[in-house]
Amino acid sequence: xxxxLLDLAVLGSITAIMLVGLNLQYGVTGLINFTxxxxxxxxxxxxxxxxxxxxxxxxxxxxxAEQYILQWSLPWPIALFIGGxxxxxxxxxxxxxxxxxxxxxxLAIVTVAVGFIVYNVINNAVQLFDGANGLFDxxxxxxxxxEPYSLYLILVSVILLAVCMWVSHRIYHSPAGRVxxxxxxxxxxxxxxxxxxxxxxxxxxxxxxxxxxxSGGLLVFYxxxxxxxxxxxxxxxxLIAALIIGGNGNHWGALIGSFVILEGLAELTRLLPNSxxxxxxxxxxxxxxxxxxxxFLRFRPQGILPExxxxxxxxxxxxxxxxxxxxxxANVAGNVPNIAGTAAVDPxxxxxx
Amino acid sequence: xxEGANSIPALHAKGAHEVHDFGALGSVAPVLDIQNVxxxxxxxxxxxxxxxxxxxxxxxxxxxxxxxGKSTLVEVIAGGLRPSEGQILYDGTNxxxxxxxxxxxxxxxxxFQQTRLLPRLSVxxxxxxxxxxxxxxxxxxxxxGARKWEPQExxxxxxxxxxxxxxxxxxxxxxxxxxxxxxxxRLLEIARALMSEPRLLVLDEPGAGVYPALMRLIGERIxxxxxxxxSVLLVAHNMSFVSLVCDYVVVMDQGRVLTAGxxxxxxxxxxxxxxxxxx
Numbered sequence: 328x329x330x331x332l333l334d335l336a337v338l339g340s341i342t343a344i345m346l347v348g349l350n351l352q353y354g355v356t357g358l359i360n361f362t363x364x365x366x367x368x369x370x371x372x373x374x375x376x377x378x379x380x381x382x383x384x385x386x387x388x389x390x391x392a393e394q395y396i397l398q399w400s401l402p403w404p405i406a407l408f409i410g411g412x413x414x415x416x417x418x419x420x421x422x423x424x425x426x427x428x429x430x431x432x433x434l435a436i437v438t439v440a441v442g443f444i445v446y447n448v449i450n451n452a453v454q455l456f457d458g459a460n461g462l463f464d465x466x467x468x469x470x471x472x473x474e475p476y477s478l479y480l481i482l483v484s485v486i487l488l489a490v491c492m493w494v495s496h497r498i499y500h501s502p503a504g505r506v507x508x509x510x511x512x513x514x515x516x517x518x519x520x521x522x523x524x525x526x527x528x529x530x531x532x533x534x535x536x537x538x539x540x541x542s543g544g545l546l547v548f549y550x551x552x553x554x555x556x557x558x559x560x561x562x563x564x565x566l567i568a569a570l571i572i573g574g575n576g577n578h579w580g581a582l583i584g585s586f587v588i589l590e591g592l593a594e595l596t597r598l599l600p601n602s603x604x605x606x607x608x609x610x611x612x613x614x615x616x617x618x619x620x621x622x623f624l625r626f627r628p629q630g631i632l633p634e635x636x637x638x639x640x641x642x643x644x645x646x647x648x649x650x651x652x653x654x655x656x657a658n659v660a661g662n663v664p665n666i667a668g669t670a671a672v673d674p675x676x677x678x679x680x
Numbered sequence: 681x682x683e684g685a686n687s688i689p690a691l692h693a694k695g696a697h698e699v700h701d702f703g704a705l706g707s708v709a710p711v712l713d714i715q716n717v718x719x720x721x722x723x724x725x726x727x728x729x730x731x732x733x734x735x736x737x738x739x740x741x742x743x744x745x746x747x748x749g750k751s752t753l754v755e756v757i758a759g760g761l762r763p764s765e766g767q768i769l770y771d772g773t774n775x776x777x778x779x780x781x782x783x784x785x786x787x788x789x790x791x792f793q794q795t796r797l798l799p800r801l802s803v804x805x806x807x808x809x810x811x812x813x814x815x816x817x818x819x820x821x822x823x824x825g826a827r828k829w830e831p832q833e834x835x836x837x838x839x840x841x842x843x844x845x846x847x848x849x850x851x852x853x854x855x856x857x858x859x860x861x862x863x864x865x866r867l868l869e870i871a872r873a874l875m876s877e878p879r880l881l882v883l884d885e886p887g888a889g890v891y892p893a894l895m896r897l898i899g900e901r902i903x904x905x906x907x908x909x910x911s912v913l914l915v916a917h918n919m920s921f922v923s924l925v926c927d928y929v930v931v932m933d934q935g936r937v938l939t940a941g942x943x944x945x946x947x948x949x950x951x952x953x954x955x956x957x958x959x
Contacts, residue, residue, distance in 0.1 A: 497823045502808075502816030502833065505801070509809050512798040519758065520810040520876060521784035522817075530819050634800070635856070 333477040335594050339586040340484035341545045346570050346581035346589075347491045348538030353567065354576035354634070355499060356531045357511030358422075359435035362442025363539060363566055366414040368558035369445070370540025371547045372456045374410030375465045377401050383464060394454050395462060403468040403548065410544035411537040417445075418536025419529065426525050426532075442560060450555040461554020465547050477549075484545050491538050495578040498534075499637065507531060508576075561613060565589060568620040576634030583631050588616060698772070700733050704942045705928055708735040710769075711880050711911040712757070717766035717776070718935075719752055726752040727763065728935035734880070734928075739902060739912040741926035741943075743919075745955060748932040750915045751793050754884045757913075758790040759783035770880070785812070787879035791869040791886060793915070799858035803849060806857050806868055807840040810876040836875075843871045847901060863894040870898065874905065881905065883914045887921045899924040919943075931955070 345367055352358045380400035386393040401409070425437035450459050469479050498504045509517045510524050517524050547553050569588040574580020592615060596608045603611070623630060699707040712734035719727040727749045734740045742750050755761040757768060759780035768776040775783055789810070798806050814836070816822055816829030844850045847867045852860065860868060866886050873881055883902070887895040895918070902925050906912055916922050922929060923943050930940040933955040939946050946952050 494823055497826070498819070501822035501826070502814045502829060503819050503822035505805055505809055506817055508801055508805075509798055512800060513796055515760075515780075516796050516798065518780040519760075519784060519790065520872075521781045521812065522809075523781065527819075 329474065331594055331597070333474060333481070335586070335590050336481045337477055337484060337549055338593075339590040340481065340488045341542050341549065342566075342569075342589050343582050343585035344484070344488050344491050344538055344542040344545070345566060346573070346585045347488070347495050347578050348535035348542070349566055349570055350576065350578050350581040351495055351498065351507075351531055351538075352535040354570060354581075355495075355504065355511065356507045356528065357431055358528060358532060359431050360438045360532075360563075361435055361567075362438045362445075362560070362563050364558045364560075364562040365442045365445050366418060366536045366539035367543035367546070367562075368449075368553070369417050370410035370414040370543030371553045371557070372410075372449070372462070372543075373413035373540070374403075374406045374544030375462045375547045375553055376456065377409045378403055378406035379462070379465050386464070393460070393462070393464075394457050396455055407541060407544040407548075411540035414540025414543065415533045415537040417441075418532045418539075422529050422532035426528050442563070446555060446558070456553075459555055461552060461556070462547075463552040465551045465553070467551070468548050480545070480549055483548075487541060487545070491541075492578055492582075494534070499578065503527070565613060565616055568616050570630075571628075572616075572619055572623045572630055574630035574632035574634065574636075577630070577632045577637050579636075580630050580632035580634075587631075588619070592616065700735070702733070702735050702738075702928060702941075703945065705735055705738065708738065710734055711736040711771060712913065713767075713769035714753070714757075715767045715769065717753065717756060717763045717768060719749075719756055719761055719763045721752075725935055727756065729766070730932065730935060730937050731766075732930045732937045732940050734911060734913050736911050737906060737908045738927040739906055739914060739925050741922045741929040742913060742915045742932065743917070743922060743929060744932035744938075747934070749935040750932055751884055752935075753932070754790060754793075754882055754913075754915060757783075757882060758788065784876065787877075788882060789873040789876045789878035789880075790882040791866075791873055791884055793884040793888070795862075795865040795869050797857040797860070797865055797868060797872075800856055802854050803844065803857055803860070803868060804837070804840055804853040807843060807871045807875045808836050810872045811836050811839075812876055840871075840875055843874055847871050848897070863890040863898075866890055866898060867894075867901075870901065879909060879911065881910065881912045883912060885915050885917065887916060887918055895921055896924070 345363070349360070349363050352360055352363070376395050376397040377399045378401050379398075381387070381398045382393040382395075385391070399406075421437060421441050422434070425434040449456055452458065456462055467476055468483075469476060471479055498507070506517065506522050506527055509520075509522065510527055514524050566589075569584035570581060572588050573582070573584025593612055596612050599608065599611070629635070698709060700710050702708050710733035714730055714732055714734075716729045716731050717727050718725070718729055730749065730753060742753070744750055752761065756763050756776070759775075759778050759782065762777040766776060767774045770786060770788065773786075775786065775788075798809070801809070814829070815832050821828050841850065841853065844853050847870060849864060849867055849871065852864070857865070857868060866888075870883070870886065873883075886898050886902070890898065899921055902912060902914065914925065916925075926943065928940065929943050929946050931938040931946050931949070931952045938951050938955060939949045
């Protein structure tokens, strides 16, 4: 039970960082990225190769020889930062290529292509990250036994998750966040009112890619290995599904998506009867999430925690001063009977409907 | 009045003091001088050398039958379409072909023929998004410098509240824009446009699909908006609305300008009667 909870807490907080990043990208700004997990993978690989040093003697030569670039032995916080920066640089490259066309479907197709390219390069260029064999024996960031080490990683992950949540919260509740939501709703309107759509899209894509890279680094700290099998396209699909079910556009919904949908469900599959083989557990989880996604899209598209629960920055109404009046001839305001409201749809009734 | 617009030198560039004889309106400086503007969608010529001037500080109506090229011209003025020929002088500066963002920063704001509100954003946010020069739109300050943008944000909220009250949408300020009726959407588009403190407001059929009493309110508000520093170019079909609101009328047909003048003058024009008015 303790192991179950520790596992849930570590993996939940790491995937929550991913989903907070994905929420900024997709939920808030409307940028569709079908290969978000590729950025997680880049962060994982780069964190690993900048901290694990040279291969152990047993893996230095011979048929089991482990090959990878850099082979640095940097302290883990620096390695983690490099992992985040590497993913952010890939994100910058992708978004610079894709954002020239403002249509979100164009970006989505570019991300699919990038995912295939990165996967195949890493899988086949053995000298980069040891190809299909992947990296293993990635050292722990603290010399502790299993359970204290999990607690240590929980502490690190939760701190980083809190930072990501804070950044996401500050962005969402600022005028910049308002622009991101305008871009999500209608890029033509955003441009018509002078917003630099491309710049905002680039910044958000880079920030969320950085978060993906950080979460990838944390993952290799926990699992101690990484290979192309860890970032199949299904993983990106599961992230998007978890975000939609949790509450697209709401960073608290991202937490629900992570802890309850992704990791909670994965842990619950442990309760499956022994007659079901271990290899079937992953597909069963994916099927459950897929069915959940369909049901939510049909019956509750706003997710468990809808974006509407987030209250944008709204200070108390300050008594108006005459000097603030922006409209010429404002003295006539109020002379016209209130007829605008007579055609209004009752908001409560509309919501209920 | 217009902090953002005043910071743009082009607004006060050459031609700002030149005047044009607008007939019964007298000699007025044009805010917009459209010269021989042409545009075609593939093989269809939507604008075929449209030429006219928009007087400063007045409401100019742009009328004509369906397919006359009015909305295409609005798109061209607002930067949505690049004309194949011609010039559009805004206070003496050619703005033809500039992107939407730049046109907006010069002080030209438009509304849309089919309203384009942001359905999931609140009514208040729909208005606030259009304010120029928002400090908090800098991503760095958004994350780390709330103290730098919050005072401005409070002022903007106050101004947006004023506009919403003025357009009788105040009680809906916190509702998502999707719950508004058709007429209220038109009003909200006007509020959003005014929030940017435009010098030229381009309204594309602001009275379309609106019941008469609300249309009268929109018309009255448009009259109140106009001042020495705010001009309006308005596309409309409804002649009673045009007569209520417009100082000057330009009639288009088949991508060209048939005539321009005060409504009584254009009504007397035989080609206008044949092409549009039908009497």
